[in-house]
Amino acid sequence: MTTGVELAGQIALLAHRVLRHEYRQAEPRQARIVLLDAVPRVLGGFAPHLSEHARSALEDLGVDVTLESEVVDIDGEGVSVKDTAGHTRRIEARTVVWAAGVQASPLGADLARQSAAEVDRAGRLQVEPDLTVPGRPDVFAIGDMIAIAGVPGTAQPAMQEGKYVAQVIRTRLTGESPSPPFVYRDRGSIAIIGRNQAVAELFGTVMLSGLPALATWGVIHIAYLVGWGSRIETIARWCWTLVARNRRERLISMNAVHAVAPPHQERGLVLEFPTNGTAASSKESAA
DSSP, X not given: OHHHHHHHHHHHHIIIIISTTSOSSOOGGGXXXXXXXXXXXXXXXXXXXXXXXXXHHHHHTTEEEEESEEEEEEETTEEEEEETTSOEEEEEOSEEOOOSOOOOOHHHHHHHHTSSOOBXXXXXXXXXXXXXXXXXXXXXXXXXXXXXXXXXXXXXXXXXXHHXXXXXXXXHHHTOOOOOOOOOOOOOEEEEEETTEEEEEETXXXXXXXXXXXXXXXXHHHHHSSSHHHHHHHHHHHHHHHHHTXXXXXXXXXXXXXXXXXTTOOEEXXXXXXXXXXXXXXXXXXX
């Protein structure tokens, strides 16, 4: 959900603004970015007005947002997309990037075979309330390898699960009362879209968009860095980026490409990500 939106925005920013004067023969601003999603709105996990803000920000960056469109086939030359009416159309793209999530680590299936555990469709392990493997109270599993109802497979739950398991092990070693079952505390989500654009939904009540949301992300990001040296260096780099309106990203090409693609041929990037179990996609292509 968030990955495709953020990546589409950053690609648009790089192509249309950052890299526009970096090539003698290529024109990055000719890049066409199309974000395809199978659901009615982008960032469906956010409040509706934040989703609309994200859509507007993407369009301001030059992204063509196309919703209720599902990728049904991918090959070496592009993708096939089907809309809600059942009509299928073709999008030519030589570079396809899958952002739909991945299969869980095979370790989960191995643990399931050696215990009473089960795995879901993505290969994630079903665990006990204390994050132990069923039938093996001495084995814990955390992170995106496990499936817990209502808990996303992101870094935030994994960090909470790690702290919880450490507490469980500590109580066992000290002989204290057993810890209560693991409870995930959702502290919110933030999506970074462009240079000065972001949306944030914190603790289910705080809704931010634009520069305030971006500033909130920056504060949180700095707080989680290790050591004041890293924090000061990061702040200095961010300040230079804002003042100079420049970014460090560059493409280093070892071999010159002399062949020119036919004008009718699209080349680019296609992203696909599911929402609520359905396929969706986003696509960037450079003519």
